[in-house]
Amino acid sequence: MRSRLAARSARLVLAAAAVTALAATATACGPDDSADTGSSAAPSAAGSAGGDSPSGDTATGEPSTGSGDSTGSGDKASSGSGDASGSGDENGSGDGGKSGYGQVCGANDLDFTVTSETQAGGYYLVTAKAKSGITCYLDPNTPSVSFGSSADGVASPVGQGGEDSIKLSGSSVAYTGISPNTTNGDNGKEFDTVIISTMEDDANPAELKLPDTAHVDKPIVTNWATSSAEAVPAIA
Helix, strand or coil: CHHHHHHHHHHHHHHHHHHHHHHHHHHHHHHHHHHHHHHHHHHHHHHHHHHHHHHHHHHHHHHHHHHHHHHHHHHHHHHHHHHHHHHHHHHHCCCCCCCCCCEECCHHHEEEEEEEECHHHCEEEEEEEECCCCEEEECCCCCEEECCCCHHHECEECCCCCCCCEEEECCCEEEEEEECECCCCCCCEEEEEEEEECCCCCCCCEEEEEEEEEEEECCEECCCECCHHHHCCCCC
């Protein structure tokens, strides 16, 4: 009986000791855990502060990012310059869509009139004017003129008249004088028309009706001129 009581008492003592030990351990761990919790909270607070500090860095560092944005706006500016080049493309079509603007005059760019004059033994005064909507230049300055298709009907240039390129547009005109006969002989041929080209390789020469029948023998022609007085053909 006593041995069982003694054993039970011993177990109670051991259990009490174990409880005391656990209580002591819990007491010892509590402060440390709270300290650890405090210390772990501090890093998280520091981390949040550090997270705020990048935003502070953003305030100072953003200008570089902002300059990156301004670079983006620079890209917009470059695209704007592309638009400007597009408008430059409008300056490339500065002819206003008119065909033949600013080119060398072809005979088909011009309207011609022919009158018969009595000076210098008689000659034909040809007046040239640009067609509506056309701006062009008479260059070279001497027209190619022929009566018929044979070589003896080709007019020789005499170098009279203007020397510079002549701009034709709107109401501006140019003149050339053609003398059909410089021999006063009877060996020539009769023609009712004259063929005129503004350049040697003119693909569309004009054939003009003469106001009367021309007796053609060694014809001559002047340069284009802006004054009809400079277009009177004569052999020096």
